[in-house]
Every structure is written in C-alpha cells, then in structure tokens.
Amino acid sequence: TAAYENIQTETRGRVGIIRLNRPKALNALCADLVRELGQALDAFEADPGIGCMVLTGSDKAFAAGADIKEMKEKTYQDVFLQDFITVGWEKVSQVRKPIVAAVAGYALGGGCEMAMMCDFIIAADNAKFGQPEITLGTIPGAGGTQRLPRFVGKSKAMDMVLTGRMMDAAEAERCGLVSRVVPLAQLMDDAIATAEKIAGMSLPATMVAKEAVNRAFETTLSEGVRFERRTFHATFAFDDRAEGMAAFAEKRKAGWKHR
Ligand code: CO8
Numbered sequence: 001t002a003a004y005e006n007i008q009t010e011t012r013g014r015v016g017i018i019r020l021n022r023p024k025a026l027n028a029l030c031a032d033l034v035r036e037l038g039q040a041l042d043a044f045e046a047d048p049g050i051g052c053m054v055l056t057g058s059d060k061a062f063a064a065g066a067d068i069k070e071m072k073e074k075t076y077q078d079v080f081l082q083d084f085i086t087v088g089w090e091k092v093s094q095v096r097k098p099i100v101a102a103v104a105g106y107a108l109g110g111g112c113e114m115a116m117m118c119d120f121i122i123a124a125d126n127a128k129f130g131q132p133e134i135t136l137g138t139i140p141g142a143g144g145t146q147r148l149p150r151f152v153g154k155s156k157a158m159d160m161v162l163t164g165r166m167m168d169a170a171e172a173e174r175c176g177l178v179s180r181v182v183p184l185a186q187l188m189d190d191a192i193a194t195a196e197k198i199a200g201m202s203l204p205a206t207m208v209a210k211e212a213v214n215r216a217f218e219t220t221l222s223e224g225v226r227f228e229r230r231t232f233h234a235t236f237a238f239d240d241r242a243e244g245m246a247a248f249a250e251k252r253k254a255g256w257k258h259r
Helices: 031-046 076-081 089-094 109-118 132-136 146-153 154-163 171-174 183-197 203-215 223-238 238-250
Strands: 007-012 015-019 053-058 061-063 099-103 106-108 120-124 128-130 166-168 180-182
Touching: 007 031, 007 053, 007 120, 015 183, 031 089, 053 166, 053 183, 061 109, 076 183, 089 109, 106 132, 109 128, 109 146, 120 171, 120 183, 146 154, 146 171, 171 180, 180 183, 203 223, 203 238, 223 238
Parallel strands: 015 053, 053 099, 061 106, 099 120, 106 128, 120 180
Antiparallel strands: 007 015, 128 166
C-alpha cells in the first residue's frame, strides 16, 4: 500500500479499506491526514478493481474531530482564505463509488461529520457520536448542522448541536444515524462483508443508485422522483441490466460485465 503517515489503505478483493491512523490524537483530522485521505479516495475511485470503499478508524476512535491544536491559532483571514475544510473533506461526500463508514469509539465533531458524508454508517457497540463544537465556542463546520437533522430530525439535532452531548450506539441506531450496530469485535468483518456484497453488484448500477438516493436530499419530491425515473430508464442502456434480468429469467447467477 502507498506510504501514508496518517492513514492506512488495504484492498480485500474489490473492497478498498481506508483506516484513519493517528492514534496519538484519537485520529484528530489534521490537514495532512485529510490530504492523504483525499489521495486515497482518488486512488480507489480511479481503480477499476475497486467497487466499494470502507472508511474506518481504530477501536477507540473513528475520529475525535478536527485537530483543535492546529485550529486554535487560526484567524478569520486564515480560515476564509484557505477556505478551511472545503479542500479535501468534500472528497468524502463527492466520491461516486459507494463508501461505508465503519465507526468504533469516538466520532465527534468533524469525525461525526465525516462519517455522515459516507453513504451509510455501521457502528460498533462502543461508538459515541457527538457535535461538541459548541463547547469550544464554535459550531460544526463540515456539514454537521445540515446533515445531522437530515439523519435524525430537528429535535435531536438541535439537542446534540446545542448541548454538545454524545449519543451512544443504541441511540444512534434508534434515531437513524446509523444503519446497524454490531459488537466491536465483528465491526470490520461485518463492514467488509457488506462492502463486498455491494462491490459484487454491477458497478454502474450501484453508482446511479447512490446518486439517486443522494438526490433526495437536494430537491423536491416530484423533481426527485422525476430524476429517479429518468435514471431508472437510463439503466436500460446498461449491458448489466440486460444481463441481470436475463440471468433471473434463466435461473442463473448474473455475470456482471462492469464490476
Ligand atoms: N484535536 C486535537 N487533539 C485531540 C483531539 C482533537 N479533536 N481529540 C483528542 N486529541 C488528543 C488529546 O489532546 C490527547 O493528546 P495528548 O495525549 O497529547 O494530551 C490525545 O488526543 C488523547 O485524548 P484524551 O487524553 O483527551 O483522551 P480521553 O480518552 O481522555 O478523551 C475525548 C477522549 C473525550 C474524545 C477527548 O479527547 C475530547 O473531548 N476530544 C475533543 C473532541 C472535540 O471537541 N471534537 C470537536 C473538534 S472541533 C471540530 O471537529 C470542528 C469540525 C469543523 C470542521 C473543521 C475541519 C477542519
């Protein structure tokens, strides 16, 4: 794997795994880490051998937020001129291939926001989510005030953002922040098996499925349904759509051309 300092990458079959790896700071998302993350995402996105990605951290922390020590001396001019956090971070929400967050331990501040940028979150039973920025005199800056209410509704999002309290895995599952909770020891096996399942589908189909679901958060119901209908029609141009339906009718396993 490539020589990164703050992350590790690995491939398992058609799954690309990115592990945030800055243990001395609970994976706080410093600029170097985010830059490396962007490079790793680009590499998996461009690799035809990869059909799905998993983003994870350690057993103790997915990521404890943006790097507070790096941020604390910045001025308004600094953050404005650097467009602080736009560069690099947005890659996570812009990759076209599916990406699953496997979260154990702390996912706080920018860590929670980064998990929410992924397509869905599988949590270990020790996961803790929070947007504690208010306790630092600031607010979430990587989409937390916008994505959290879309996941959990206004009441819980306000509760989290205004008090800075943490939510445990059970609460996160109850309110829809995560798709499922598994024992910590099974987290990676479960996340990789899920990603393998996705990576075993026709890649163009998973890519347009992701795009269509994401459209739900950007538009009205009627426009979203129209987008879905057009996209559904467009899948009839995929070789793999013909193959998938033929395989069903012939009672055999589909042999995807584009995986
Ligand atoms: N930034 C920098 N260093 C951190 C961070 C962080 N976010 N979190 C933990 N660390 C460091 C600690 O300073 C400590 O370092 P050292 O050993 O040198 O003192 C080491 O990691 C271990 O941490 P603790 O000793 O504190 O570990 P505990 O188990 O006692 O506590 C906690 C764990 C509760 C997670 C605690 O570390 C904590 O509260 N961390 C800060 C959480 C937080 O406030 N996060 C939000 C940050 S703000 C943010 O994310 C804004 C996002 C906006 C987007 C901006 C993108 C750049």
